[in-house]
Amino acid sequence: METEKQRIEELVKQLNAASAAYYNGQDEIMPNYEWDALFDELTTLEEKTGYIIKDSPTQNAGYEESGSGQKEPHEYPALSLAKTKQVEELQQWAGAYPIWLSWKLDGLTLVLTYDNGNLVKILTRGNGNLGTNITFLKGAIGGFPQKISYQGHLVVRGEAAISYTDFAQINDMIEDDDEKYANPRNLASGTLNLEDPAEVKARHVRFHAFTLVHLDEPMVSWGERMHFLEELGFDVVDREATTAQKLPEAIDRWTKLVESGKMDIPVDGLVICYDDTDYAASGSVTGHHATRAGFAFKWQDEAVDTKLKYIEWSCAVSTISPVAVFEPVQIEGTTVSRASLCNISEIERLGIGKECTLSVIKANKIIPKCIAVKDAVGAPEIPSQCPVCHAPTKVHVSENSGTKTLHCTNPDCTAKNVKKFTRFVSKWGMDIDGLSIQTMLRFMNAGFIHEFADIFRLKEHFGEISQMEGFGEKSVANMEQSIEKSRQVHPVNFIFALCIPLIGVDAGKKIVAAIGFEGFLQRLHQGDGFEDIEGIGAERSRSIVTWYQNEKNHSGFEDLLHELSIEHVEVQDTSSGSCAGLSFVITGDVHHYKNRDEFKAYVESQGGKVTGSVSKKTAYLVNNDVESASSKNRKAKELGIPIISEDTFIEQFGGR
Ligand SMILES: [Zn+2]
Numbered sequence: 275m276e277t278e279k280q281r282i283e284e285l286v287k288q289l290n291a292a293s294a295a296y297y298n299g300q301d302e303i304m305p306n307y308e309w310d311a312l313f314d315e316l317t318t319l320e321e322k323t324g325y326i327i328k329d330s331p332t333q334n335a336g337y338e339e340s341g342s343g344q345k346e347p348h349e350y351p352a353l354s355l356a357k358t359k360q361v362e363e364l365q366q367w368a369g370a371y372p373i374w375l376s377w378k379l380d381g382l383t384l385v386l387t388y389d390n391g392n393l394v395k396i397l398t399r400g401n402g403n404l405g406t407n408i409t410f411l412k413g414a415i416g417g418f419p420q421k422i423s424y425q426g427h428l429v430v431r432g433e434a435a436i437s438y439t440d441f442a443q444i445n446d447m448i449e450d451d452d453e454k455y456a457n458p459r460n461l462a463s464g465t466l467n468l469e470d471p472a473e474v475k476a477r478h479v480r481f482h483a484f485t486l487v488h489l490d491e492p493m494v495s496w497g498e499r500m501h502f503l504e505e506l507g508f509d510v511v512d513r514e515a516t517t518a519q520k521l522p523e524a525i526d527r528w529t530k531l532v533e534s535g536k537m538d539i540p541v542d543g544l545v546i547c548y549d550d551t552d553y554a555a556s557g558s559v560t561g562h563h564a565t566r567a568g569f570a571f572k573w574q575d576e577a578v579d580t581k582l583k584y585i586e587w588s589c590a591v592s593t594i595s596p597v598a599v600f601e602p603v604q605i606e607g608t609t610v611s612r613a614s615l616c617n618i619s620e621i622e623r624l625g626i627g628k629e630c631t632l633s634v635i636k637a638n639k640i641i642p643k644c645i646a647v648k649d650a651v652g653a654p655e656i657p658s659q660c661p662v663c664h665a666p667t668k669v670h671v672s673e674n675s676g677t678k679t680l681h682c683t684n685p686d687c688t689a690k691n692v693k694k695f696t697r698f699v700s701k702w703g704m705d706i707d708g709l710s711i712q713t714m715l716r717f718m719n720a721g722f723i724h725e726f727a728d729i730f731r732l733k734e735h736f737g738e739i740s741q742m743e744g745f746g747e748k749s750v751a752n753m754e755q756s757i758e759k760s761r762q763v764h765p766v767n768f769i770f771a772l773c774i775p776l777i778g779v780d781a782g783k784k785i786v787a788a789i790g791f792e793g794f795l796q797r798l799h800q801g802d803g804f805e806d807i808e809g810i811g812a813e814r815s816r817s818i819v820t821w822y823q824n825e826k827n828h829s830g831f832e833d834l835l836h837e838l839s840i841e842h843v844e845v846q847d848t849s850s851g852s853c854a855g856l857s858f859v860i861t862g863d864v865h866h867y868k869n870r871d872e873f874k875a876y877v878e879s880q881g882g883k884v885t886g887s888v889s890k891k892t893a894y895l896v897n898n899d900v901e902s903a904s905s906k907n908r909k910a911k912e913l914g915i916p917i918i919s920e921d922t923f924i925e926q927f928g929g930r
Pocket residue numbers: 589660661662663664665682683684687688689
């Protein structure tokens with residue numbers, strides 16, 4: 275009983291550590307199947323002993339905890355800050371007090387509450403008095419710990435934001451135009467409205483603490499409070515201690531950092547606050563502002579006039595979107611020559627003509643935006659053909675918003691299939707760096723890429739590419755190197771890259787191990803199936819044959835073969851291996867092998883199979899704890915399947 279209790283405690287600790295790492299977006303420290311196996315073991319032990327610890331993962335099933343999306347009052351109202359565009363006003367406010375300068379992040383404010391070291395509640399800011407409970411998303415947002423070493427009552431406020439990089443990528447993949455987001459802030463708040471935590475998690479929302487609202491013990495210095503949060507494991511907003519006197523220089527420096535375009539987190543200003551939080555709390559409340567809580571600095575947008583050269587239309591996953599290309603102008607330190615016009619409705623709203631003068635700003639110092647139009651002559655031409663595939667276009671009017679957007683009518687348009695290209699260049703595929711979705715879409719719209727093989731012919735366009743905005747000779751040289759390197763490819767990665775429905779890495783491995791790439795090629799050419807290969811089956815086999823029968827896939831595949839050198843891999847003759855034809859289940863810790871994956875690889879190399887659960891087909895259950903009362907051992911005993919230790923396995927079947 276004692277050893278069982280110990281084992282339960284050990285399992286709870288291991289499983290919780292693995293979940294924490296997973297939910298905090300760190301590297302996975304335990305593969306899923308192993309987690310499941312340990313979880314099963316724990317459930318069995320708990321049932322048997324009746325000993326269940328409060329923290330046990332069997333008692334809280336991941337995401338489905340608390341949180342209801344209900345409105346709730348804030349314990350400490352979250353008032354907004356007074357704003358100014360004048361540095362002098364900030365200096366006056368600071369007076370002789372030590373102050374802190376930090377970013378005003380552009381996302382959605384969240385308030386987190388911890389008790390006894392556990393995160394117990396997440397509320398959105400809402401109207402400052404009433405927020406929405408989104409505690410159920412706690413595992414889906416990064417930047418804060420689920421558990422902290424501090425045991426008292428702690429309330430922390432911060433901004434949940436999405437980076438510009440993720441924003442661009444996510445927006446490109448949203449197929450319904452009505453659901454696209456105007457900026458990272460809208461995306462962040464739209465995301466936190468979603469009900470599916472997995473969907474939220476995929477969008478990489480990150481929390482950045484900016485105020486420690488409450489702590490049981492006194493801690494007066496704002497700087498110390500932020501440092502304390504950092505020690506507890508929170509992401510904390512960047513900050514700098516300063517004074518009224520040094521403020522203009524500091525603001526200048528921070529502003530330049532934003533203007534350089536190197537900040538990937540969206541910011542829409544700066545905030546100053548007093549280091550003395552007692553003094554800060556002593557202010558009064560006027561309107562919606564607490565007079566001493568802090569002061570926000572917003573940048574004055576610098577609007578510059580320029581002449582429209584033309585409108586460039588480019589096709590992405592779902593829409594053909596307009597970009598204004600104008601005479602290059604200097605705005606806030608950088609040269610700007612393009613600004614997105616979003617859609618046809620925006621062109622009409624602004625009153626853009628065939629010729630006109632545009633008034634352009636950089637929203638949040640980053641995104642060029644056309645805000646007004648003067649001297650418009652004529653109406654701009656809406657293209658009748660898709661710039662990528664030349665199929666006819668059509669204007670779509672949204673039922674919800676009335677927004678007019680332009681679309682390509684060809685379902686096979688290369689631009690619509692850009693997701694396949696991302697799989698093609700991914701790590702498991704051809705492993706080519708430097709070809710993001712955005713980059714590939716630009717190359718498609720420039721007419722450089724129509725099929726996979728065109729990636730290997732990009733060289734012909736490197737001259738033009740190095741002239742394109744955002745590319746230089748160095749990035750083109752890197753791209754070339756990465757593409758050239760990828761020409762030599764392992765057959766499994768190549769098969770994965772082809773995007774054959776139902777054929778992933780695992781199926782690729784099985785095919786290559788059984789018949790080699792030469793065999794794969796031969797069967798494709800002859801129209802033979804693959805169902806005789808262990809683990810492929812009729813459905814996958816049919817999928818491959820059908821895929822190759824499609825004229826476009828077929829010719830694209832042959833084109834690729836001319837560009838690539840597929841590595842030769844020996845066919846594994848497993849029919850005479852020591853485990854040939856036998857099915858094993860491996861459970862518990864292994865000692866001789868590094869882990870169960872390595873063990874499994876040996877069994878497979880000897881023609882055997884490893885499955886997750888004991889059944890009539892199982893030949894042996896390998897468990898170093900031969901006498902264990904686990905459910906697998908019980909099942910094996912019931913079915914009369916021999917339970918052997920790793921040592922016995924090695925004696926009988928070799929290896930290690
Ligand atoms: Zn098209």
